[in-house]
Amino acid sequence: MKPTQKPANPNFSSGPCSKRPGYDITHLDLKTLGRSHRAAIGKVALERACVETAELLGLPEGYRVGVVPASDTGAVEMALWSMLGARPVDVFYWESFGQGWLTDVVKQLKLPQVNEYGADYGLLPDLGQANPANDIVFTWNGTTSGVKVVDGDWISDDRDGLTICDATSAVFAMEMPWEKLDVVTFSWQKVLGGEGAHGMLILSPRAVQRLESYSPPWPMPKIFRMTKGGKLIEGIFRGETINTPSMLCVADYLDALGWVKSIGGLPAAVAKSAQNLAVIEQFVAEHDWIDFLARDPATRSNTSICLILDLDAEQVKKVVKLLDAEGVAYDIGAYRDAPAGLRIWGGATVEKADLEALMPWITWAYQQVSQ
Template sequence: MSTPSFASAPPTVKPANPRFSSGPCRKRPGYDVASLDLSTLGKSHRGAQGKSALELCCTKTAHLLGLPDGYRIGVVPASDTGAVEMALWSLLGQRPVDILAWESFGLTWVNDVVKQLKLQNVNSYTADYGLLPDLNQANFDHDVVFTWNGTTSGVKVPNGDWIDDQRSGLTICDATSAVFAMDLPWHKLDVVTFSWQKVLGGEGAHGMLILSPRAVERLESYTPPWPLPKIFRLTSGGKLIEGIFKGATINTPSMLCVADYLDALQWVESVGGVERLIERSEGNLSAIVDFVAERPWIQFLAQDSSQISNTSVCLTLNASSQQVSAMVDLLDEQEVAFDIGSYRDAPSGIRIWCGATVELEDIEALLPWLEWAYNEVCQS
């Protein structure tokens, strides 16, 4: 492994905010914790004020996302992982299951269904990092489980055209790094999960669960054969626990995190809504696309340009894993980019978060530093 020699002069401009982590992600521009409404702290989340704040998390999210009439949204425990597993444990088992997986978290859902729930009639359609499986293999008479955006691979589903509008099974979509950043066809999705800590730069530990009327019908007509932990239970006496979707959470949430999330939602509204967030994220990606196109030593992990994620942008380099690690360390030491190493299970490379809370100017400032670090480590 080469040792950085600092033979060439580094760029003169650094990103104003060097936080490019893919989770927890960067706070919104201008964020100040002192600006949060902390009036709910130290009060019961089941009291009128706490419950009202939690219900506002749901109603404001539904409004900003443009959810169809009849869709429910609730705050649930354990981040996106908790929301996904709540859905899998509560809904699967009535029909055969098809799972599409092409990166770490999708493979986790395969493991949950096959090895934990031990379902027998399961089809797993997988692909290596950088690729999507053939989406047309999915049988929509079955329940279909998939991630919209592979956070650890930088590969996203380009659209929802492959999803059958006349499906009899449910679509269960882990969209944690896609919600508020990509155009989701809500009418094609029966269960959607995400967490505050991704696109909106919120705090961890809380998940969001979105259910279509078809998903609610399944919950009220089907009881899985396995025991459900309390934090997974969405029904009581065969009926949906509607309170979960009106601010009465299953377990105690952090009201500080709730205040933080409401601040993020207010920011979304102030900048022009989800469409503007998508534009910001795609603009960040576009800068990297232009940079990569002019340099032979760096490539997108995604093999198909239509599938390149505009949030978790994953790149491979003409360098050994040790050299890539040295580059990541060097950029961290220079306080240019924090947390841009690829996910531990992914191929060696770098991962740059390009969600809407990241400013284009910071992406543009980072890119010359990437080239400088590559030359220092790999060309010296």
């Protein structure tokens, strides 16, 4: 039977992600529009974005938060180009974006001492291979594989190297061991459902020390430069952005942060995302034709939830198109480089009731295609 109840919000894309429940653009504080981001009003809004992010995430004393260009990609690139080369590097990857960082390290920066630790989609590499003497580059959550790091126990407390963590689909949805992480990046358009084009860069005191004590041998583009005269440009982490940001996007991000506060802060956002995963876990447990791409249940992502079906790739595409045509799920096909399947966003901006309404539609679409 074709289901009758549809999700109130069918936006399950893994980026840009669904807006928060109750979102209304007319409620944004738009006093900054048409004003310079260098003016006091612009600086205050940008500094709020940094300060409130740090407060909500519970960052340790001395950690800095900055708004940088080019989304999460720009934030990661800034870290790689500015800090790597001082030590050997261990790169851990198990999906498309992590493999992209490996490409940058090996083929663009051409670092001589790089250890590659990879795994196929659905698996994690052996994180125990991490060398405390080396810098480490990894994603906390594999956005295109639905496989996440379980914890930070594999990272040494006595490490000499830096940990550079792409956490764009993990921050505000998973518990992060901040003391283990020296550089963390994310973008507004992921877990908080913000707008694209801006990245967030979080630095530990150890990362700042690296920036102030090491100068890479290659030319540094202007938008990557975080030091001047051997000292950190502190203004970047007080809202004085490197280039011109969209103040409309900043207002949108501040609205998202306010929403997180209103629901109970970070613990509530993490719990909400975990509840969303539980809906899909129950559904998968009840149907033998669908499964998680992540092979170890402990590594299942609660944001980018990746599923495989006992259908071929063309049949999976038909399932995705059917759900789109019915207006019950948009943009849930697997990432282009990943195995054919579904990828359903389960971050806190997605309502549990909408996922519950979607599950019978997935059964219906599967039955239509597999007959």
